[in-house]
Amino acid sequence: MQFQQLQYFVAVAETRHFTRAADLVHVAQPSLSQQIKALERELGADLFLRARGNITLTDAGEALLPLARRILADADTARHEVQELAQLRRGRVRLGATPSVCTGLLPDVLRAFHDRYPGIRLLIEEGGSRDLVRELARGALDLALVVLPLPTPAPALTTVELLREDLVVVSSPDAPRPGGGRRTVRVADLEGERLVMFRHGYDLRELTVAACRAEGFEPDFAVEGGEMDAVLGFVRAGLGVAVVPRMVAARSGRGLRVTPLARPGLHRTIALAHRSDVAPPRAARELQRMLLER
Numbered sequence: 001m002q003f004q005q006l007q008y009f010v011a012v013a014e015t016r017h018f019t020r021a022a023d024l025v026h027v028a029q030p031s032l033s034q035q036i037k038a039l040e041r042e043l044g045a046d047l048f049l050r051a052r053g054n055i056t057l058t059d060a061g062e063a064l065l066p067l068a069r070r071i072l073a074d075a076d077t078a079r080h081e082v083q084e085l086a087q088l089r090r091g092r093v094r095l096g097a098t099p100s101v102c103t104g105l106l107p108d109v110l111r112a113f114h115d116r117y118p119g120i121r122l123l124i125e126e127g128g129s130r131d132l133v134r135e136l137a138r139g140a141l142d143l144a145l146v147v148l149p150l151p152t153p154a155p156a157l158t159t160v161e162l163l164r165e166d167l168v169v170v171s172s173p174d175a176p177r178p179g180g181g182r183r184t185v186r187v188a189d190l191e192g193e194r195l196v197m198f199r200h201g202y203d204l205r206e207l208t209v210a211a212c213r214a215e216g217f218e219p220d221f222a223v224e225g226g227e228m229d230a231v232l233g234f235v236r237a238g239l240g241v242a243v244v245p246r247m248v249a250a251r252s253g254r255g256l257r258v259t260p261l262a263r264p265g266l267h268r269t270i271a272l273a274h275r276s277d278v279a280p281p282r283a284a285r286e287l288q289r290m291l292l293e294r
Contacts, residue, residue: 096132096144104247140286185261194222194240
C-alpha cells in the first residue's frame with residue numbers, strides 16, 4: 001500500500017468521479033485508475049462499485065475511507081511539524097555552560113535568541129567543563145560552553161574559541177583592600193588573604209589553586225564548596241575574597257569591590273564545543289552563530 005494510492009482513493013471517494021478526482025490530484029485519469037486497481041489487488045477487495053455515471057463505495061471502501069483520511073492527515077501534520085522545525089518556529093536547544101558563563105555571558109545572547117525565535121525552547125544545564133564534556137559525548141547536549149584547555153583530551157569534540165576573559169579579585173567594601181590597598185593585586189598578595197573558594201570540579205577553583213601554588217603557597221580557605229552565587233554572597237558578607245571572571249564581577253551589582261590582577265594576571269579561555277561526529281540541530285547552529293558573532 002502506497003501513500004499516493006491512498007490520496008487517489010480519497011479523491012475518488014470524495015468526488016465520486018475518476019476524471020474529477022484525477023484533476024484534483026493533478027494526475028492523468030488512466031494513471032489514477034491503475035493505482036486504484038493496484039490498491040484493490042493489494043487489499044484483496046474492491047473499493048468502488050463502478051457503474052456508468054455512478055461511483056459508490058463498497059463496504060471495504062467505507063471501512064478504508066476514515067482510516068485513509070487519518071493517515072493523510074497525520075502525514076500532513078508530520079510535514080507541518082518538520083517544516084516548522086526547519087524554519088525555526090519550534091524545537092529546542094540543549095546548551096551546557098559553566099555557572100560563571102551562565103551569569104556573565106549568556107543572559108544577553110539568550111535574550112536576543114529568544115526574541116528572534118520565541119518558539120524554540122532553551123534547556124540550560126550548568127556544570128563544570130569535565131561534566132559538560134561527558135554530557136556532550138553521550139548526546140545529552142547539543143552545545144556546551146567550556147573552559148580551555150579541556151580537563152581530559154576529547155578527540156570526538158570540536159571546539160571554537162569564543163573569548164579570553166580576565167579574572168579579578170572581589171572583596172567586601174567593608175573589609176580592608178586586598179594587597180595592602182594597591183590598585184592592582186598580584187597573585188602572590190593572596191597568600192595573606194582568606195579565600196572564598198568554589199566547590200571541587202569548578203574550573204575557577206582549579207585555576208586559582210594552581211596559580212597560588214605556582215607562587216609557592218597553598219591558599220587559605222575561609223569557606224569552600226559554593227557555586228557562583230553563593231561565593232559572591234559570602235564575599236559580600238565579608239568572609240573573604242574570591243577570584244572571579246571580570247564579566248561576572250561587572251554584573252554582580254553593589255556590595256562588591258573589584259580589584260584587577262596585576263600583569264600578567266590570570267585569564268581563562270571560553271570555547272564553544274559540540275560533537276564532531278554529529279552536526280548540531282539547526283536551532284543549535286543558529287544559537288552557535290549568535291554566540292560567535294556576539
